[in-house]
Amino acid sequence: MTVKLDSWLLEILACPNCGGDLRPADDADELACVGTCHYVYAVRDDIPVLLVDEARAPAP
Numbered sequence: 001m002t003v004k005l006d007s008w009l010l011e012i013l014a015c016p017n018c019g020g021d022l023r024p025a026d027d028a029d030e031l032a033c034v035g036t037c038h039y040v041y042a043v044r045d046d047i048p049v050l051l052v053d054e055a056r057a058p059a060p
Ligand SMILES: [Zn+2]
Pocket: 015, 016, 017, 018, 019, 020, 033, 034, 035, 036, 037, 038, 039
């Protein structure tokens, strides 16, 4: 299953950590921040979980 989010939704969503744009990650039900923090957020039941506490930080 891939992330199915409308483009208009992606346009208004922003990373809660840095305010950057979010883009669907390749081959995963996740949204990746393309701003400065590059956190990765899970998508559960087509609902993005935009919580910094549940975000996955990028590998150092
Ligand atoms: Zn971010």
